[in-house]
Amino acid sequence: xxxxxxxxxxxxxxxxxxxxxxxxxxxxxxxxxxxxxxxxxxxxxxxxxxxxxxxxxxxxxxxxx
Numbered sequence: 001x002x003x004x005x006x007x008x009x010x011x012x013x014x015x016x017x018x019x020x021x022x023x024x025x026x027x028x029x030x031x032x033x034x035x036x037x038x039x040x041x042x043x044x045x046x047x048x049x050x051x052x053x054x055x056x057x058x059x060x061x062x063x064x065x
Contacts, residue, residue: 002029002044011035 007024014020019036030050032043045053056062 002027002031004031004042007031009033009038 004024004026007026009022009024011020011022015035019034022033022035022038024031024033028047030045030047032045034040
């Protein structure tokens with residue numbers, strides 16, 4: 001279990017008033033939450049999982065066809 005009490009949440013400067021996701025780097029993990037639901041669920045990923053996701057985004061794996 002990752003202790004989220006020290007999390008410093010960051011949101012993209014491109015985020016709109018409709019919300020976005022926020023990320024926090026905590027204890028060598030990456031946490032992700034909905035900026036509109038700050039007390040809602042948090043997804044936590046290992047550094048390797050996050051790196052694979054970022055690589056996939058940069059590689060276009062999630063682009064709509």
